[in-house]
Amino acid sequence: MSRADAARALATVWGAVRHFHPGVFGREAAWDEALAETLRKHWAGGAALDGRAAIEHLLGLLDDPCTAVVSEPGSRDVTDPERPPALRRLDDGTCVLATAEFRKVPPGGELFSVLHGMISEGLRAPRLVIDLRGTTRLFQFSALPYLLGHFIGEETPLAMTRSRQSLGLRPEAGENITEHRDGLLTAVGGSLRPQPGPPSDIPLALVVGDANEPGYAHALALRQAGRARLVHAAGPAAQAPGTVLALPEGTRVRVRTHEYVGLDGGPDLLADPADGISAAVRTLMSAPPAPSALPTWGLPPGPAAPDTAFPEREYRLLGLMKLWCAARWFFPYHELCDRPWDEAFAAALPLFEEARDERDYARATGVLTTWLHDSHAQVMSPAWLESLGGPTGIDAMVRLVEGRTVVVQSSQPELAVGDVVTVVDGTPCAERRAFLGRYLSASTPQALENAVDSLLLTGPAESTATLVIERAGQAPSTVVIPRTPPKQLTYRSHLPVFGELTEGVGYIDLVRLAASQAEQAFEEVERLPGLVIDLRGYPGNAGPQLASRLTGRRVPYARHAYPAPDSPGHTSDVVRDRLFHIEPADPGRSYEGRVAVLVDESTISQGEVVCLMILGAAQGRARVFGTATSGAVGNVTDVRLPGQSVVMFSGFSVRHPDGGTVQRKGIVPDTVVPLTLSAVRAGRDETLQAAMAHLRPSPEDPLRPMPA
Incomplete structure (x- = not known):
């Protein structure tokens, strides 16, 4: 057995007990310590790992006769014609x-x-x-x-049984905002x-x-x-x-x-x-013997894991095994990954073992998440952003436009919208992008670009960003900008949050619209024949309210599926599937006009779900404009790792009502409008312009809905 196979076998057994053994429920921390103790005893640094001996030691700490290394069962052919009669x-x-x-x-x-x-x-x-x-x-x-x-x-009653039942993976660190559950289920066995x-x-x-x-x-x-x-x-x-x-x-x-x-x-x-x-x-033919005791188990509490940013080797390996096992059984999109998850373990093992400091450990965790191809898979720890350059940025936003890093928003006087950044702190942007891309999990290429954009200009706290920029009509120049905690940049401040943009065309920006404004926004646009809904960015909570105003009947918009394995022999392909619907807010007062939805690579997760709601509610009347969305859908769950680290990933799958994929694909626009450098410099919103041209009332347009 290779070293990686032995370690993966140990991880598999430990994870199977952690997630499925009824006696470990509520005592997971003690079981984590049992693995750390096993690693200390059987796999000291540089030593060979005897996988079977380590497994037997680990299970000995559980002390459950019904969880053990077993031999190959003997064959018992019940169809053998020479067997005794019934x-x-x-x-x-x-x-x-x-x-x-x-x-x-x-x-x-x-x-x-x-x-x-x-x-x-x-x-x-x-x-x-x-x-x-x-x-x-x-x-x-x-x-x-x-x-x-x-x-x-x-x-005579049959014996009841108690077992672990999971609906997705219950988060360990973050708020459980969805239906992720884990508990003990007692099943009544019936009777004779x-x-x-x-x-x-x-x-x-x-x-x-x-x-x-x-x-x-x-x-x-x-x-x-x-x-x-x-x-x-x-x-x-x-x-x-x-x-x-x-x-x-x-x-x-x-x-x-x-x-x-x-x-x-x-x-x-x-x-x-x-x-x-x-x-x-x-x-x-003998006196009745005393019945044997039912097999039980004993799991003594272990010492608490050290709360340090850079844990000892056995705790780093515990972190690897914990994340790998959690994703093995509870990540909902394994079939969309490029490579088997088993191979990820062998690839990440030396990175976790050989980490020299907390930054190496954070980057090793990041590498493991990249195998999931999930933009929700993110590392959260004090060392994570430090390992990628630093946590602090500047008051500017960049995007990859026509292969170049372009400033698209800025409140820094040193930078203008349309400036091209070529070097950051002495490192060419292409090199900096390649470095960041190695550690960031992303569902799609456009999602990776968006994630890299958000970190490209960051650096250590209280440092300065030294940028080489190219401005239209000028020679390249160097600007030095102090890094400070950035202010919240305002999206599309030149546009109203909602209202009539031009005759017959309404506009609602769901990224800026508050839930308390949803009813007022609908009243402003409900009699207009065309409506633009802007989803470029992460929306607030008003999306479902607006979608419910776009239909007069109950319509499906998405299919959700939770991983629900009931034994370690199953993987996350065992799911509980459910079709979700939009309910009309007022069947007699729904918007009947045409709808244009604006999206780009910053439309992720909740933004993509809201887009599905709108497309379902305005079925046959809605078109999507812009560039493909991120392709990361499904509320997150998380795993807490040693080293003050938390890793998130998608906790359930979201698909089109017919089962079509959104994850790793995104929502592809009906009309693709790529961002261009000339448009950025001229201040033209070509995506909005394309949508307006589609919706603007025209005598030649036979599909134009008439106002009520």
Whole structure:
């Protein structure tokens, strides 16, 4: 097993227990410390990692017999024609009924006829052993209650089970503003009902195997009722429902996923699989043994992780494993990634190990997030912005225009809109862009450009930005600008937040519109035949209110899907899918005119969702203008890592109502209007102009809606 494979196997086992073992819920911090302690003991710096030994040590700290390294199960071919019949009599007179053999009997009346005859014969024996190993699901639901109902005189409850249930990944640091949930679910198991007539009092033993097999809960119910001896003929790890993880080099680990609730004991006897029937006979011919204790676990609390910006090696590796596992099971867009997530672990491992300081550690975390291709995947730590140059910028905004870094907004007297920046602090812009691009996760190329733009001019606090600029008609010059915490630059201050721009065309800027202004804005534009909705930037909370005014009926706008794996054998492709709709605010008073939506690469996340709302509400009447949006949709969740670090990523997927992709694609305009340097310098908003030309009333336009 390679070093990276051994580390990934350890991470997989640790993550499976952390996210799916019912006993670790609420004690995740102690389990994190168990991994750190295992790494200290089994993987000191530079030493080889014995993956199996490390896994066994880690699981030893959990101390749960049902979560352990297990051997390959022996084959048990229930279709072998030379296997014993469904009912046979042993030399001592004991009858053995094997439910697995009923898979050969057609379901329905023939099955019950055959089973009734065998029960009648079995009840005439001095002792009866029912071998439940290999019971089919069909037999469990159709015939098993009938079979076992002969041995009880009153309704007998089945054991309840408790398991972890997740809807997405519950954030550890940020506010949970969506439906992400994680908790324990107790499931009622139903009951066994007695068959008509007095119950049989024949000495009865039930042989069970893996707790995942059908019939296990029924057997526990009869033992709990004192009506049967229970022989568990499998390894100790199989006494509770669980999932087996197949790891490199044949290592197999079974992880408990459920626990039984309300039982006062486990099996009467643990037996070797090959000795199951003999053990059952022995227990019937001897005094009743005390039932074994139900397998439990012990997870002692460990010391708190050190709260330092640059943690020790084992805690950095804990950070790698924690983020990798969280994304493995709860990132909703793995199918859109360029490379398998498993490969990301091997690529990031040396970066986390060899980090020399908190900046290296932050950059290593950033590299790992880039494998997700998700603009929501962001590192938040004191060292993150320092590792990329510094946290402080200037009062100016740049964008990549025609391949050049162009100032598009500025309140700095040294910079004018339209200036081209070629060098920042002695580094050519192209080189600075390439550096930043290595550490920033982005859903699309345009999203990466937007992220790089936001950091291109930043540097250390209280430093100066030395920029080489090219201004139209002038020779290149150098300007020096003090870096200070930037003021909030105002978007489109030359335009109203809402109102009539020109005859017949209304305008609403959802980036600047407050939710409290939504009703007033609608009243201003509701009788105009054309409406421009500006979504270039991140909107506030007024978008849904406006969208509800654009339709007179309930219409779908998006499909949301939450990762909801119920065992470590599943990945984030197991989802709970739901179609979302826009409800009309007033079916008798909706906007019926044509709509133009303005977007660009700064339209991200909530902006893209609002765009979907508008397109759904104004279906057939709306066109999109500008450049493709960011392509990052789905409210974020987060993971807290050692080193005062938090990493966010998309927590659920958002798609078009028909399932079409928005993530990693963006919303592509109907009319693409690229930003040009000449337009920036001239102060022309060519996207707005294209939308206005489309909407402006014209006698030649047969699609022009008439005012009400």
